Amino acid sequence: LKLFGYWRSSAAYRVRIALALKGIAFENIPVHLTREGGEQHAAAYRALNAQGLVPTLVDGEQAITQSLAIIEYLEETHPMPPLLPQGAAARARVRSLALAVACDIHPLNNLRVLQYLGGQFGASDAAKGEWYRHWLALGLAALETRLARESATGAFCHGDMPTLADVCLVPQLYNARRYALDLAPYPSLVAIESRCLALPAFAAAVPEKQPDAA
Numbered sequence: 001l002k003l004f005g006y007w008r009s010s011a012a013y014r015v016r017i018a019l020a021l022k023g024i025a026f027e028n029i030p031v032h033l034t035r036e037g038g039e040q041h042a043a044a045y046r047a048l049n050a051q052g053l054v055p056t057l058v059d060g061e062q063a064i065t066q067s068l069a070i071i072e073y074l075e076e077t078h079p080m081p082p083l084l085p086q087g088a089a090a091r092a093r094v095r096s097l098a099l100a101v102a103c104d105i106h107p108l109n110n111l112r113v114l115q116y117l118g119g120q121f122g123a124s125d126a127a128k129g130e131w132y133r134h135w136l137a138l139g140l141a142a143l144e145t146r147l148a149r150e151s152a153t154g155a156f157c158h159g160d161m162p163t164l165a166d167v168c169l170v171p172q173l174y175n176a177r178r179y180a181l182d183l184a185p186y187p188s189l190v191a192i193e194s195r196c197l198a199l200p201a202f203a204a205a206v207p208e209k210q211p212d213a214a
Ligand SMILES: N[C@@H](CCC(=O)N[C@@H](CS)C(=O)NCC(=O)O)C(=O)O
Pocket: 008, 009, 010, 011, 012, 033, 038, 040, 052, 053, 054, 055, 065, 066, 067, 068, 102, 110, 111, 112, 113
């Protein structure tokens, strides 16, 4: 397996956590997102990933894009340990928490969105930071409400084993720290994050431990 990613990409970070939790060996192939305008835009990479985004997982002849599709592929090809719980309602809850991060927080704060805000609308770095923290705070507040009030929450987002929801939450909180969001309003999220990061699989996947970390 080859993972095309970038140390600070939170979508790639999700996949690294899933690979580590499942104990799957892989080759890490860095795609630098800012050097020379961004290697993700090069024709050779776009041949693998038409969107020009990381991550891409290559398994033999298959190139799989979209971090959640990659993780569901890993779940189906390497079921143990599972990242989705048993039961339709429980699986829907975990996917709903994961998608709240992956569909409603992350895309608004992606590099290309921030670059467009600056290039097209003249947004300053300070304005881009405000934008970033606005969407992040809105999304994290809803997650905090859910995780605090729903009885299915355990030591992790769902019960006492890490799931796809934790795999998405932890990289998003990394981004929150990077953009200096005050995390005090999200005690449930921070407690779950610290339990995750105490596990070797999560610890091994952190951006600073990757070979391409600047
Ligand atoms: N929904 C996609 C998002 C992928 C994505 O946006 N990746 C970011 C890094 S976290 C990226 O490649 N950005 C490059 C750019 O914006 O030019 C996924 O989950 O894989």
